[in-house]
Amino acid sequence: MGIEKHPFVSSLSLLFIFAYSACAIDSSFSPTVNYLIDCGSINKTKLKDGRTFKSDRETTSLLDTTEDIQASVNYINITNKVSSSSLPLYHTARLFTEESTYIFYISKTGRLWIRLYFLPLPHPSYNLTSAVFSVHTDHFVLLHEFSVTKNDTLVFKEYLVNVSDSRFSLKFKPMKNSLAFINAIEVVSAPDTLISDSATAVARLGEFKGLFQSALQVSYRVNIGGPAITPDSDTLSRTWVSGASYNTFPQGSENVVVSNKSIKYPQTGATPLIAPNFVYATAAEMKDPKIMQSNFNLSWMMKVEKSYSYLIRLHFCDIVSKALNELYFNVYINGMVGVSSLDLSSQTKALSTAYYQDFVLSESAIANGSILVQVGPANLQQGTANAILNGIEVMKMSNCAGSFDGLVSVDGKYKGPTNKAIKIAAVCGLGLAVMGMLLLAVTIIRWHKRPQGWEKRKTISSWIIPINSTCKTSLFSMKSSCRSSSTFSSHKSRNGHSPRGPARFFPFGELQQATHNFDERGVIGVGGFGKVYLGTLEDGKKVAIKRGNGSTEQGINEFRTELNMLSQLRHRHLVSLIGFCDENSEMIIVYEYMANGPFRSHIYGSNLPPLSWKQRLEICIGAARGLHYLHTGAAQSITHRDVKTTNILLDENYVAKVSDFGLSKVVPEKAQVSTAVKGSFGYLDPEYFRSQQLTQKSDVYSFGVVLIEVLCARPVIFPTLPREQVNLADWAIQQHRRGMLHKLIDPRIVDTISAESLKKYVEAADKCLADHGVDRPNMGDVLWHLEYALQLHEAASQINEPEDQSVNLIAFQHTKENDSIEADHSGAQASDVSDTTDVDSAFSQVVNMHGR
Ligand SMILES: *[C@@H]1O[C@H](CO)[C@@H](O)[C@H](O)[C@H]1NC(C)=O
Ligand SMILES: *[C@@H]1O[C@H](CO)[C@@H](O)[C@H](O)[C@H]1NC(C)=O
Ligand SMILES: *[C@@H]1O[C@H](CO)[C@@H](O)[C@H](O)[C@H]1NC(C)=O
Ligand SMILES: *[C@@H]1O[C@H](CO)[C@@H](O)[C@H](O)[C@H]1NC(C)=O
Ligand SMILES: *[C@@H]1O[C@H](CO)[C@@H](O)[C@H](O)[C@H]1NC(C)=O
Ligand SMILES: *[C@@H]1O[C@H](CO)[C@@H](O)[C@H](O)[C@H]1NC(C)=O
Ligand SMILES: *[C@@H]1O[C@H](CO)[C@@H](O)[C@H](O)[C@H]1NC(C)=O
Ligand SMILES: *[C@@H]1O[C@H](CO)[C@@H](O)[C@H](O)[C@H]1NC(C)=O
16 A cells, blocks of 8 residues: 655645744844954864854954964863863964954944953963953943953953944053953854843832943853853853852752753743743752741852942743742842742743843942842742742943943043042132133223224234144154164154064165175066065075165155155054165165065966955955055055055965055145155056145055956056057946946956955945045045955855855845945046046156156
């Protein structure tokens, strides 16, 4: 007898499978924002709980720093100090000797978990146990002058911060002459339902509203009556510790455990995201309540910091009663009534059903630095005398300064109560102000009675305080004859702390030796300024040595400018200056050696293997960061004026560094400076050319050309092509408008670029190439777009790579504020072909004039 499946049966089972999986999705949570970083690590780190933390290398585009030091150790035995699942994260760390910021792109705003892992590892040249540093987000101080003073102490900090911007930054700020470190970082979405706006106020009974305004720091998360729960058993990767050590009256309490499966979640209220069922399946109850017949409280005490308010979440689940409406108990927090005669049956309408309640304990109620949670039988005739508790969470609320650590806010202002002396000063100030007002009144009266002809006696100009111009000119004041290295030691990076030391003066002989007397075989580059040699210093360090031919005025000026610029710039994405030599009227600059040479050689025109899309994006991001720093980060705002792919160099790890500052100029942000037009053919901003007004947006234009060049892998000017194709940037934008850009894309990588990533990237390039500077984004926005393009590419390639599918899938919404920058270019450039060619031919004259 053959058994034949009826079609109805199979479709029913399909339906069943569907319903089942829908149900399974409900109890899990996949965070939209999911940044997991194992700082200092070379490889990805996969934890036992299934999460994979990215290595330092993979996350370098998130980090905005001016330096690059990394500490890591192989292994130290720290097994018994922490739940083993996160242990591998502590094996490496990243060090910062200067303020450094991780910038995360937030595709879904709302509450984020911020989890920080610290362990001071031994390092040959830095003492991490003496590190003192602060950690800030955009609006909150997480740690202030923090240090981990014991070698072997693991420190884990966990925060919940509501983020409403599309960017979120995490800033590590070492104290002066100290350093900062971090072993691992998590920035992960939390469900919106996790924390509501209101809670029960304990000190003054009633409702507390306004939790949305507050950031939270997890102080304790305790599974009462059961063992610890590790991140792999919690859908939100939380750690719950066992409650035994906080129980102040263990003799009176007994643990109850039921099967995980018997726990039910109500229609409204607690969900598996609020707490996993294992929290509700274990509880503490009163020992032998019937026999002892005594009336006492179960108590748990936790030490907390004074002068903060706390959010306390208590979890209950009636797993002890045999029938409904048998259990009534009181809940006390720090001796005050939280809930009087709590009846779980009437709250949940069923036994074994999860329930939780939030309480806010104001700072005034934490007099001696501890939180005491008690439950005891309600004094009622009905029911059994018993009380239960399943879980406790204690979360510190940010204070009036937006801080979890002191009264200094993110902007460095003290927000605490003013003391007596300050009050007196304030009163004095008020008095002075009143006197000032009186004086002003007198002056006004006298003004009205002023004698005729007063203007002749005293001109207004003598009232104006002269603007100090020395700070603007000092940059160029260095004479080319200066030779003592002390000139440079006074130039320090922004915060007066220069990790790589000042530029050094090299005697000519030493450089002769380093380059085998400037052997032509050591030439690694030739520029308008002269030749660049690979040299090896006495200590074996490889350097790039640029020797000017010194014959022209322009050469001398560029040498001076470059030396001046470089001596005060320190950034991970700018080529660093090592030293210089001006002996015997030589003009030699010594730079760090960039092993992989100019970016252009890796795109076309050489036999080097093609870079992947991801590598290209990372290099562009690095270069954009360098330019962004020039424009906004340095003490004076600088325009590079010669941005091109041959001026973006790559070190041995393909980290991009912007070089060649010979044409750079100090141009205050947003200002225009009238100058002779200089730059490179094909990259030059047409607006700058027309008006001779230099702004930072000229660099943005050139960078747009670089972006197109990197995508299409052909020279920016190709004179033998048909006329409309000669200028790559114009041609590419035209083709883009016609929807045919894909035909120009580097055929070696075109199939590997995801459509979303390409769209974002081209959008950035298109905006950079806007005809008018005001329509172009600034470098910060360009950076943002490129990073976004990288994230989109990574998200897309992770979908294709099944191995990585479970982790770090970063999905972005397409409703970013920056999308609105899109300016309407209305084809202005496309229609002006003849116009631009005229400009082009004129450009070549300029270019020839300067021999570049
Ligand atoms: C980790 O990195 C090292 C190089 O430092 C490499 O040899 C090793 O294969 C990597 N391991 C994994 C699992 O990728
Ligand atoms: C680490 O310490 C534990 C106990 O303290 C010990 O059992 C284990 O063998 C140690 N491991 C190593 C690699 O030293
Ligand atoms: C901390 O580590 C340093 C170097 O690793 C060592 O010299 C020092 O004794 C350690 N201190 C403690 C308290 O273990
Ligand atoms: C590191 O600094 C800590 C605290 O300042 C000090 O106790 C320790 O001895 C130092 N260790 C080394 C190796 O200098
Ligand atoms: C975050 O803050 C915004 C405004 O401050 C508020 O509208 C939003 O509900 C908050 N979200 C969460 C999850 O707290
Ligand atoms: C309940 O779940 C936890 C974590 O998943 C597990 O460790 C525990 O053994 C389970 N308990 C029972 C009784 O099934
Ligand atoms: C339980 O604790 C509360 C608050 O500390 C106290 O008022 C009450 O008397 C205690 N009950 C018993 C039976 O000790
Ligand atoms: C706080 O006060 C309670 C009694 O009011 C006492 O039992 C407890 O030990 C005190 N805690 C601390 C940390 O002093």
